[in-house]
Amino acid sequence: MAFIWRKLLQLVIVLLCVTFFSFFMLTLLPGNLADTLCGIGCTQEQRDQKVEELRLNDPVYIRYADWLGNVARGDFGRSGRTQQDISEALTERIPVTAELVIYSQLLALGIAIPIAVVAARRAGGVFDRVSTTTAFGFLAAPPFVVAPVLVLIFAVNLKWFPATGYTPFLENPLDNLRTFFLPALTLALAEMAVYMRLLRTDLISTLQEDYITMAKAKGIPPKRILWKHAFRPSTFSLVTVAGLNMGRLIGGAFVVEVIFSLNGLGKYIVDGILGRDYLAVQAGVVVVAFAYVLINFGVDLLYAVLDPRIRHARALA
Amino acid sequence: MSRKDLTGSAAGRDPNAPLLDVRDIKTHFRTERGTVRAVDGVSFTLQRGRTLGVVGESGSGKSVLSKSIMGLLPRRNVLREGQVLYEGLDVSVLDENQMRNIWGAEMSMVFQDPMTSLNPVMKIGKQIKESLYLHLNMSKDDAHDTAVALLSSVNIPEPEQRLEEYPHQLSGGMRQRVVIAIALACGPKLLFADEPTTALDVTVQAQILNLLQQQQHERHMAMILVTHDLGVVAGRTDDIAVMYAGRVVETAPTATLFTAMRHPYTEALMASIPKLTDPSHTRLEAIGGRPPDLINPPAGCKFAPRCKYAQDRCLQEDPPLMDAGEPGHSFRCFYPVGTDAGAQALANNAAAGRSASGVPVTLAASGSH
Amino acid sequence: MPEHSPEHPGNQAPGSNYFPSGDFLESPNLATELTQIADVDAYNLEALHNLDPDQVPEDAVKKRLGWTFWIAAAWIFLIVALALLAPLLEKLGMPDPTQPVCTSRDCSLQPPLSGYGLMGTDKLRRDIFARVIWGARVSILVGVAAVIFGIFFGSIIGIIAGFFKGKVQTVLMGAMDVLLAFPALLLAMSIVTFLDDKSVKTIVLAIGIVAIPPVARLVRASTLVFAEREFVLAARTLGASNGRVITKEILPNAVLPIVSFGIIGVAVAIVAEGALAFLGLSIPPPDPTWGSMINEGRATLETAPWVTLMPCLVLFLTVLSLNLAGDRLREYFDIREGAL
Ligand SMILES: Nc1ncnc2c1ncn2[C@@H]1O[C@H](COP(=O)(O)OP(=O)(O)OP(=O)(O)O)[C@@H](O)[C@H]1O
């Protein structure tokens, strides 16, 4: 229990740091915030109203505290650009990004795990070398390079998957998975390469452990040794990195969202940045940081499931 | 007990053959630096229910020998030669699929370090029951009862509870008992115990050794007890093979070896056992020098560079295995301990102040024997 | 990568390095690739800290760079040479990258090797090969300059943090962690947008700032290691000033891990510039950069895929070569060996 409280406390501290920092950075910007927010052709009256509205005459920490209070009540304010309620916009966009990230991670892990296991079983063999080299290639291919190639192959030539369009999951799950396939695969390829290399390395070193030889000496078949004995102890770094990546992708999938015109959280932040929509960007950053910290928390809990030693160490703490 | 059909279980087996007959096995590792001759021509036989002690310094090839006999070494970059006749059946030519019916069921192994030989993320119960399901086709309830019985037979208190625990919750001694329970689970006929007590506290060592001995008698099981400490095997084994640089340099019934050793290396090992009668601060006579490089072993006798008895001949000619006269006693030495040739060699070296290989020899050292 | 708690260099039990660090401020929030690489190097350095010199075999097999390294190096050399020589090539007859190669309509979207240059033409009838070469100038310049910027400031922060430890370290590394908490590319984007200037200088600054935290982490780790070593302790007992110890003893030793890290860093920076350009936040048109070329070509992906694929291919090969070369060099100058 103490462990969970400590984690929650850290969660709050990180959120405070990140939000304050981003808040503070806005005050450092060149030019007057009120002018920028008010836009071109803004009358002095409108401008004063803006200053009043955003309390720009107050010191930054007071404004921050105010903003924090509003956010705690779920009120992120209104977008300066579209006048849309920001909370509303976020509730529309978060599911899109969440699905994209989860879909791509499932694809990446689903491809990486079997390949890594087969490669590790015969480390140095032909399959191992081919898959390791291919993975190295994927690492060098960023989303904006992969996407056009995938679109060319799967959408233009084979016509298996659409290049754009989005169907909500609840409307038509199959269509949803089909329309999401190319964006998810674009994200998944590089991740897959990372996961594959990681799991392969850890598996190879686990397979040299005494307890694996011991399992072999018990007469356990190789398949069972791989999956029941070696796999779980080899997944710790995989879980860490996959968790970190999921957190990273919540805010980092925007290139893919832009390419495939998905109205996700990342694209919202990008549009916000390009349109100088400060409150929107600020809200987006909060969500990204919150999601990241939350996922990190989940990863920590997952360790305890994977490793009984951690479970017991924590139970004692 | 319904045992799965064992490949070649009936076929090729000879009830009159010794349980294990190892003939000139060699195990070489191909590495980037060259070929490591970890085991280089070892032969012995082991009868049902008997115990063989394998003794040697670290790096002499004891673990590789056990793993090689069991066929546990990976195939890649490993050269394996010679025959391993198990109940008359040559198991060295079987592939892993065939060996799997023998592993755990008929031969099993207790590893050196109980800290690393249990799977850290698997409950102890599961690690024991796994082989019961696999080899004995037991039902859930039977496996549970058998596992509890096994744990209590290796003197683990509250066995029911332990089944649900993970290895890290047990002490080293307890873990080694679990490893032994796992090894004994399917009633093997042959147990390899590879330095089963090296990683444990001195107080626990004797308990584990006694446990192994007791289980061996109860189950009429043959055992190969590997150790680097002659003190451990004294009184617990029927025969002893002393290994040096991947070879057996002397083998004899235990009593004979202790009273009438022939090889200078055995003598040196003997001198390194602490004796109760020694005054408490007597410095143990450690063996000077290092074990030879297994990639480029010296010509002639492999022990010569560290031997007090070494003569010129030892540096050129590799001594073959020679019969000591008594049954079951043989050794590889031209100037054996306790013979006139040996005494003469030692006296010559003492006079010269050094052996032919340059080991300093003093009169006092030679006089002590 | 697992979090290797840098407070306790390498003294974890083997197999326990996946233990969560227990501190979110320590974890590479939204870790960039750079951070991951830097953390691995930092971990190796920590392992070095505990390394017993006797364990390093004297007769270890001689390492080789291998032919893949040389192919990668050749490609990098080729691209760099072409980029440097672009003005000269233009004098020798390479078309202007911003002007149509002809006036008639029918020379737009010509496929590669069809009489309109090595890589064909784009929609605005410009020579793709020339654009790729001029684009390489931007990519390489930004990549190298941003990494140098990151290494310069990252090293200063890392060395100060690692050398003085205590509160200085807490504050500096805490700031780095907050910086890492923002998605790197979004941060770079914001910098370019808010400075409202799409010049090479701004882009270098934006990507360079993002590169500071991982470098600082790596350098701090090596400083921690070297600050404890005998020759540094000896220098200090002899009365050398802090500044002298840092510049003469620690800095030279921290360089090696940074150099091989820097090569992979250039690859990451090139990708970052590509992404910015793809989003329209790099050198404005008509000047070519790889990212904007890929983006522009997408409109005609169905009819003229080469417009996108050519810059994709060149970018991919360049990034792959840099990764490969950096990776091989890291192995070749294995930190443990290089430092001993
Ligand atoms: N897989 C391998 N590849 C290369 N060499 C090996 C391999 N396994 C063992 N060796 C070498 O074989 C020799 C014998 O090793 P082995 O483990 O059998 O020694 P040991 O007698 O069991 O020593 P210890 O008492 O330390 O356990 C050693 O020199 C070792 O370096």
Ligand SMILES: [Mg+2]
């Ligand atoms: Mg051993």
